[in-house]
Amino acid sequence: MNDFKDAAKAVITKNRFIAANVILICLLTSTVGLAFQQVIAVFSDDWHGAYYPFMAFVIALLSLLSRRANRHLPPFSGERIIRIIFEWVLILLSLKILVYLLNDPSRFLTDVWLWDDNFFKYFFPPDYIVAVVGALLFSLIASWLGEPIDQLEEDKELMDQEKLGFTVNDRTKARKQLIALIFGLGSLQLFITTLLISDIPSLPIKDFSETRLITALVLYFVLGFLLIALNQYNLQKARWYLSDYLVSPAIGQRWLIFCILLVVLISLLAIFLPTNYILGIFPAIKYLFNLLVYVYNFLVSLIFLPFLALIKLFGNSPSETPQLPESTQESPTPPQPLAPDLMPTSMPILDVIKSLLFWSVFILLIFFALRYYFRQRGELLGFLKKVTIAKWLTQFWQWVKRGFRKVTDFTTRTVKNGISALNERFSRKKPGLTLTDVVRSLSPRAGVIMSYRKFREWLGINKIPVREAQTPAEVARQIISTYEIPAVMVDPICELFCEARYTKHKISRTHYQQINNFIEQLKLILIEGDQAK
């Protein structure tokens, strides 16, 4: 119990989350910086922008720290504006120095003399302007991401005010805003990446690294997911605080660890899944179909092979068989397996399998996503159900499913029977007696008693709780009163059992059959009664 009240641990976890959020935003901005650098490299071949990811990291960090420092100031207060201006002057100057240091430090002395002639032309050369635009962009991205993060951050003072009703903080909206930002930026990056790596002839591609672009994209999404997960914790934490839950401090740490594990695991899985295809979707379907036909033909030919051999044997004994005309001598030939000849001979089988796997995974994932989406949107599903085509499609789908199930059941049953037959054939053990065999081998009296006992067990499990102490007559009354069925349906069972169990009357096989018939009829009625209820 003390574990819940470990305030020091809770503070440490809170600080860790703040630090993790800041680092993640900086890294996210870095990946944008990497992509930005690659995009610029497309248009300029002598451009040196290797420092952009690092610059993006620093600018994002500065932006976030400045945001935290100015948080208590009003949005448009003089002090805040002055701070921002000073900060940016400092950033731009540092950037200028950095550009000089990285490109050609000796150019600085030449440029200083030229500033007198035309300051804007020589102070703002194109590479510096790009760096400034980049810096502004990175700062903006960090600021955008920082806003919902600030709102989601665990602030006990604010939450206490919320508890008292003095203020409202819509954290869910902030989280949605964060997701929208991450996905929006990610989509843009994805679009640009796709555009650059696809072979579009009109693009003035100079020099860029495809691997770096893809790495930046993948890293961006990995970091984005981590950020979303960490802020889900912040959201939950606020909800728990507002609802007066005692929260175990271990949660924060585990959340952090498992977020990283989860995202890394998914990323690894995503990397190893097939991501390209040689066969398109329709050729792949056609290929698959041909493969199925091939397998079918092969199986049929296996079945017909013995018959073919027999017919050939008959055909080889000229004394017994009458000579048939030439035209009628053709023996039935089994269908020949057709090889799937769709793919070019040069296409390796591994690539074909990869393509098939790719399309299967792709279609399955889309199907799953759509299904889940429609399930979540009940009203949309309701509307679609009213549309006639959708109804037909549903019926068709049900029909396909039924058919598939039948085929599966049949195949399973056949295979099971085959396996059991083979087992029996090759096993040295004698097959054990089933309960039915045991009952059949009993005397009619014992059979009647056993049938009734089985029926009681069935009742106890499925229908009515039957106690051991209840007499057959009591059980019968209980069935009659519960299901409101005529006594003639139940009493014969009770009477037959009592006769077999407690009298010395002769019990024949007919009695045994009678009790079984009555029991079966009663079971059907009880099951129908339950369904009607």
Added chain:
Amino acid sequence: MLDYIPFIIILMLVAAFVNSDSVMTIFYMIIGIIILGLWWNRHAVKRIKVTRKLDDHAFLRQPSELTLEIKNTSLLPVIWLEIHESLPLNVRNTAIQNYVISLPPKGKQKLTYPLFPQKRGFYKIGPTSIASGDLMGIAHSAEIYFEPDDLTVYPHIVPLENLGLPSRSPFGSIRHKDPIFEDPSRIYGKRDYQVGDSLKRIDWKSSAAVGKLQVKKFEPSITMETLLILDLDIASFDIQKLYDHSELAITCAASVAYWCNARKMPVGLITNGLDPLNNNALPNQLVAQRGEGHVMLILEVLARVIAGKTTPLSAILSGAMARSSWGTTLLIITPQYSPSLLDQMLQAKSQGLNVVLMLIGFSPIISQVRSECHHYGFTFYNIQQLIDIEMAQGTKK
């Protein structure tokens, strides 16, 4: 996150048709995270087992603890688990504390809740609800309920003096230590032979086993049984004081039962109160017996019963009279006195029963009832308010 699924699908369809590795990787990542999140969400809670440990019977104002043992039977960790236990207001004196815990694979945690029963009754402890979800907040958290357990809180028991009853023989006459009439069929023990004991009383088998003469002890043939008739028919009560008076009546019945047991007197209970354990039907009639177990049974019934629309007192009284043996004390605890009740009491007296009337609450005709009871030779008590008992306890202390 599900809001973005159509967007993701459109994007990825386009990407798939341009056959791009990177885009497909991102697509797999997004879908993978969604699928894993949903799967985790659904399966994490399913493998949680909650065991509730508590004493299912408690005495009034006796503090105890409820322990919840939450166990994760899965190999997957449960990162967060919200636990909400529902406790009735009458069995706790603090606000319910809800917890959020984290469970490692195959891990377990114990949570304790203090219980402090403040009112007798039959309570449901629970249900316990647990909720958990995924790390990304992809779907709404999954919630599972665990069935509640029962808790019976015994009624308040006070000394008879505090009810205003004489402590030595409240019901008129009391059983004599050496009864004249003994029932030889009801042996209740053995003792050493003393000079003067009848030879018929010697138990030869026991004597042979022990090595000295043993004589049998018999129960008296006329036992001084007490049968409590508790009236909880809502029609008998002043509706404004239903709660107070019904509780007072139950406290009186419980106190008398306890008193009888302390004096080894057989005691039974017949009530028309409703038993929530038995779907608000009448509880079983408890015939007069002695012993701790039997009294606990009476107290248990008294803990559960509530006043309601039920069989009238006259009906249960007739039944009680029919099965009471001669000499039994019938203690009628009711808030209402009526001429028909007097008729039944007279009838009981004529059957040889000792009738005691305990009228609960204030009645304008108390003096009349008192004089009538005195006139017909019934013992009569009027118990006014529950607060009297508390005050009496305070004075005593």
